Amino acid sequence: MDIRRQVGLNVQRIRRSRGWSQEELAFESGLHRTYISGIERGARNPTVTVLRALADALGVGPGRLLDDGPPETASP
Amino acid sequence: MDIRRQVGLNVQRIRRSRGWSQEELAFESGLHRTYISGIERGARNPTVTVLRALADALGVGPGRLLDDGPPETASP
DNA sequence: ATGTGACTTCAAGTCCGTG
DNA sequence: CCACGGACTTGAAGTCACA
Secondary structure, X not given: OOHHHHHHHHHHHHHHHOOOOHHXXXXXXXXXXXXXXXXXXXXXXXXXXXXXXXXXXXXXXXXXXXXXXXXXXXXX | OOHHHHHHHHHHHHHHHOOOOXXXXXXXXXXXHHHHHHHHOOOOOOXXXXXXXXXXXXXXXXXXXXXXXXXXXXXX
C-alpha cells in the first residue's frame, strides 16, 4: 500500500467523521482547498509539517494519519 | 514541539537502539548519508515517502516516527 | 463541493567537501 | 562517526481556472 494513498484515505475518513467538507478542512488547517483534494487522492507527497497542520485541524495525533488500520476497529 | 525535531529524535533513538551508524541507516533506507544527518538534527522537513523508507529500514510503523512519547517508557 | 492540469517558487534530496 | 556548508537537480508547496 502506497503511503500517500494511505494518508489520503485517513485524512478523508477522519474529515468525514467530523462532517467537514474539504473546504472546511482547508480553512481549519490553513492549507489550500485543492491541495487537500490532492492529498486525499494520494496524488501529493506531503511533508511532516503538512501532516502536523492536518492532524492539528482534525484533532488527532500526526501518527494517526500514517496508520494502516482505519480508526479504531474496536475489537472488544 | 516542532514536529521535525520530534521526527529527528525518534529516528536517532531507534537507529541507536539498532546499533547503527547514520551511514548504515542511509544504506538500509536508500537515502543519503547527509540527509539522514539533517533529519536527525531537525533541520529537514521529510515527506511521507521518506518516513516510510526510514520506518521500513528501522522495522517500525511509520506513525512511530511522529509520536511524541519516546518508545515504550515502560511505566509499570 | 470536488477533481484536475498547469503554473511559479522554494525546499526536498543528492553529492562534493571540511573540522 | 558525525555536524555542517555549498552547489546542484528534482519535486513539494501553494495557487488558479475550469470542468
